[in-house]
Amino acid sequence: MSKKKLVFSGVQPTGNLHLGNYLGALKKFVSLQKDMECIYCVVDLHAITVFQDPIQLNENILETTAGFLASGLDPDKSIIFNQSSVSGHAELAWILNCVSRMGWLNRMTQFKDKAGADKEKASVGLYIYPNLMAADILLYKATHVPVGDDQKQHLELSRDVAQKFNNDYKCKDFFPLPEPLISKNISRVMSLRDGTKKMSKSEESDYSRINLKDSADEIRKKIKKAKSDSEPIPDDIKMLEKKPEALNLLTIYAELSKTDLKKTIAEMSGKDYSLLKAKLTEILIEEIAPVGKEIKKLLNDKQQLKKILLKGSEKANVIAEENLKNIREKVGLI
Numbered sequence: 517m518s519k520k521k522l523v524f525s526g527v528q529p530t531g532n533l534h535l536g537n538y539l540g541a542l543k544k545f546v547s548l549q550k551d552m553e554c555i556y557c558v559v560d561l562h563a564i565t566v567f568q569d570p571i572q573l574n575e576n577i578l579e580t581t582a583g584f585l586a587s588g589l590d591p592d593k594s595i596i597f598n599q600s601s602v603s604g605h606a607e608l609a610w611i612l613n614c615v616s617r618m619g620w621l622n623r624m625t626q627f628k629d630k631a632g633a634d635k636e637k638a639s640v641g642l643y644i645y646p647n648l649m650a651a652d653i654l655l656y657k658a659t660h661v662p663v664g665d666d667q668k669q670h671l672e673l674s675r676d677v678a679q680k681f682n683n684d685y686k687c688k689d690f691f692p693l694p695e696p697l698i699s700k701n702i703s704r705v706m707s708l709r710d711g712t713k714k715m716s717k718s719e720e721s722d723y724s725r726i727n728l729k730d731s732a733d734e735i736r737k738k739i740k741k742a743k744s745d746s747e748p749i750p751d752d753i754k755m756l757e758k759k760p761e762a763l764n765l766l767t768i769y770a771e772l773s774k775t776d777l778k779k780t781i782a783e784m785s786g787k788d789y790s791l792l793k794a795k796l797t798e799i800l801i802e803e804i805a806p807v808g809k810e811i812k813k814l815l816n817d818k819q820q821l822k823k824i825l826l827k828g829s830e831k832a833n834v835i836a837e838e839n840l841k842n843i844r845e846k847v848g849l850i
């Protein structure tokens with residue numbers, strides 16, 4: 517068995533890349549590319565599990581690609597491509613649909629959240645989405661998967677699918693069991709308006725999130741309006757857990773200033789939230805505004821972005837085809 521380490525992760529092209537994507541995923545993608553082989557995918561087939569306007573989807577695929585590059589991903593170091601251009605993802609997903617179990621999918625909380633009250637009306641794609649995610653990872657025999665905490669359950673399913681395939685087809689260790697890489701300090705960035713909900717692309721209010729494309733002015737306004745607390749910042753983490761919006765602001769500040777929450781609380785306790793907000797605004801503008809500017813600049817040359825995706829797809833396809841040949845053989849297909 518090859519013991520080679522390989523990183524794979526994906527981001528859906530559904531618009532509004534935000535601070536949660538940046539701290540939970542993109543920043544980690546960038547640090548991993550320094551010393552590991554990495555494959556990063558714009559997962560367009562995942563996006564269409566919920567209807568997407570075709571023109572908007574096309575734009576969002578390029579914008580997400582620009583977001584990857586603007587955050588620091590380098591197409592000479594990492595393979596960067598869009599999922600639908602490597603047909604092996606869909607082919608392996610079908611095979612894995614036949615390995616995965618209904619009972620496993622029925623436990624997926626993201627499906628329950630996204631499908632809402634009327635599950636009968638959800639697309640079949642949305643239901644089997646975790647099997648496509650398993651296919652994305654296993655197609656490359658990836659060993660490490662950097663994601664935010666919300667993807668933990670899907671990763672566990674990918675491991676179960678890999679293990680069942682290895683057992684069913686009597687090929688121990690054929691698929692490595694992928695390891696999630698989830699940041700301990702900031703696994704889930706929360707909404708600026710409701711600290712019990714994660715920051716999300718689809719939340720109606722734009723004030724709930726910092727978008728990577730936000731200008732310095734927009735960042736300033738959003739942090740000013742962010743929910744906090746009327747009492748000074750407490751010195752006790754237990755107290756803060758009862759104030760999720762305040763805890764979220766402190767956690768984001770700690771992460772961006774490359775320190776930990778404990779030290780940040782020690783620095784800030786007894787002070788007013790306006791001071792934290794001022795410092796947070798400053799550091800956000802310093803780190804996020806240049807990323808947004810770069811995204812906008814990259815979007816001026818869409819042909820170049822398409823070229824990068826095409827080159828990445830060609831590289832990804834070579835690995836995918838080689839692995840698929842063995843997978844088809846294991847299953848008994850001719």
Ligand code: AMP
Nearest residue numbers: 527528536537540541663664704705715
């Ligand atoms: P998505 O935009 O849902 O495709 O997510 C892309 C990546 O960003 C995944 O690894 C997610 O786990 C991560 N992510 C999305 N939202 C958040 C958040 N609020 N906090 C931390 N990570 C997040």
Ligand code: TRP
Nearest residue numbers: 524525526527528559562649652
């Ligand atoms: N499901 C992930 C999300 O919504 C995106 C994704 C698709 C992914 N395939 C993947 C992440 C494979 C990691 C590995 O964020």
